Amino acid sequence: MAANVLEEGISKKELQPEASPPDIKAMAEQFLATFYQAFDSDRTTLGQLFRPESKLTFEGETYTGPEKILLKYISLPFKQVVHEISTYDSHLTIDGTLLIVVVGRLKTDDNPPLSFTETFNLKQFGDGLFVMNDIFRLSLHNS
Amino acid sequence: MAAISSMDSSDPSSQSDIKIICLGDSAVGKSKLVERYLMDKFKPQRHSTYAVTLFAHKAEINDRTISVDLWDTAGQERFQSMHPSYYHGAHGCILVFDVTRKITYKNLAHWYSELRESRPKIPCILLANKIDVDMKVTKTSFKFASKHKLPFYFVSARDGTNVVKAFRDITRAALAYKETSQDLVDQILEELREMQNEGMSDEESDSHTTPDSNHDLEKVT
Numbered sequence: 130m131a132a133n134v135l136e137e138g139i140s141k142k143e144l145q146p147e148a149s150p151p152d153i154k155a156m157a158e159q160f161l162a163t164f165y166q167a168f169d170s171d172r173t174t175l176g177q178l179f180r181p182e183s184k185l186t187f188e189g190e191t192y193t194g195p196e197k198i199l200l201k202y203i204s205l206p207f208k209q210v211v212h213e214i215s216t217y218d219s220h221l222t223i224d225g226t227l228l229i230v231v232v233g234r235l236k237t238d239d240n241p242p243l244s245f246t247e248t249f250n251l252k253q254f255g256d257g258l259f260v261m262n263d264i265f266r267l268s269l270h271n272s
Numbered sequence: 273m274a275a276i277s278s279m280d281s282s283d284p285s286s287q288s289d290i291k292i293i294c295l296g297d298s299a300v301g302k303s304k305l306v307e308r309y310l311m312d313k314f315k316p317q318r319h320s321t322y323a324v325t326l327f328a329h330k331a332e333i334n335d336r337t338i339s340v341d342l343w344d345t346a347g348q349e350r351f352q353s354m355h356p357s358y359y360h361g362a363h364g365c366i367l368v369f370d371v372t373r374k375i376t377y378k379n380l381a382h383w384y385s386e387l388r389e390s391r392p393k394i395p396c397i398l399l400a401n402k403i404d405v406d407m408k409v410t411k412t413s414f415k416f417a418s419k420h421k422l423p424f425y426f427v428s429a430r431d432g433t434n435v436v437k438a439f440r441d442i443t444r445a446a447l448a449y450k451e452t453s454q455d456l457v458d459q460i461l462e463e464l465r466e467m468q469n470e471g472m473s474d475e476e477s478d479s480h481t482t483p484d485s486n487h488d489l490e491k492v493t
Contacts, residue, residue, distance in 0.1 A: 269348065
């Protein structure tokens with residue numbers, strides 16, 4: 130079967146993608162709006178989205194807990210930042226958490242825009258959705 | 273990976289004669305200085321996948337026309353440390369701080385040591401930018417320059433003070449570094465230092481004011 134597909138291709142009908150559950154998509158979209166709006170307007174409010182066991186890995190450096198994560202975010206040396214989401218995808222994981230991968234661009238102060246990718250893993254506690262994992266990288270290719 | 277990078281037509285490494293890089297904290301005015309120097313003559317090439325802005329231009333040095341790539345950081349230093357490729361193959365460095373923000377002066381040590389790890393010998397000049405905000409600052413001596421034997425310039429990207437002179441000096445020194453022996457580079461740097469530091473004692477503290485400092489602030493129009 131696989132060999133045939135490689136040689137002959139496949140009809141759209143044979144490989145029908147599944148529709149993503151609408152509630153998952155809506156949750157992801159709402160979270161991303163909340164997160165990046167807070168980031169771009171007032172970074173000091175980001176701390177409330179994290180819990181003591183939350184981890185942020187930012188450009189390869191890892192921080193645990195809301196205080197350290199917030200300190201990292203507010204220490205980034207720019208006055209203004211605008212995030213623009215180009216596209217994102219989300220999954221409900223087997224553990225019941227919400228996994229989101231974002232591809233976007235951001236612009237700081239009067240610098241040209243840079244591409245980034247950011248991954249979130251969110252978990253519900255009570256009424257709130259918290260960021261358990263946050264992994265950020267600029268999409269740079271220096272070689 | 274080599275195959276992918278050679279397919280990428282936006283590779284910033286080019287066939288220019290010399291490469292000069294700008295270093296310093298965010299918002300000290302690195303890009304503004306480059307733009308002031310080149311005025312409207314050039315449209316920079318943006319390399320967003322490398323996070324660099326490259327100003328490729330021609331300079332006249334000793335009756336010769338040479339092609340110079342001026343590299344600016346495009347903001348990646350706000351997120352991460354500079355990638356080694358930024359320093360790779362550089363022949364000269366322009367180190368910038370903002371006289372209105374002390375932290376940018378303190379962070380020079382970080383930038384300078386990172387530069388020297390990659391490029392131990394290339395000529396480097398130090399620019400104190402934004403002197404238009406308070407001209408009195410030009411009476412202050414800044415120890416970092418004398419400590420590391422760096423030619424030093426008070427500049428203003430806004431009104432153009434000393435900008436062309438500084439860029440021409442580093443271009444000349446970078447070319448000498450590439451083409452001649454280290455001795456001659458040292459000699460040129462020494463001459464620049466003597467001209468710049470005239471009347472300025474190396475032992476002054478950062479905040480000490482020299483009453484009769486006689487810097488020539490050459491106005492470039």
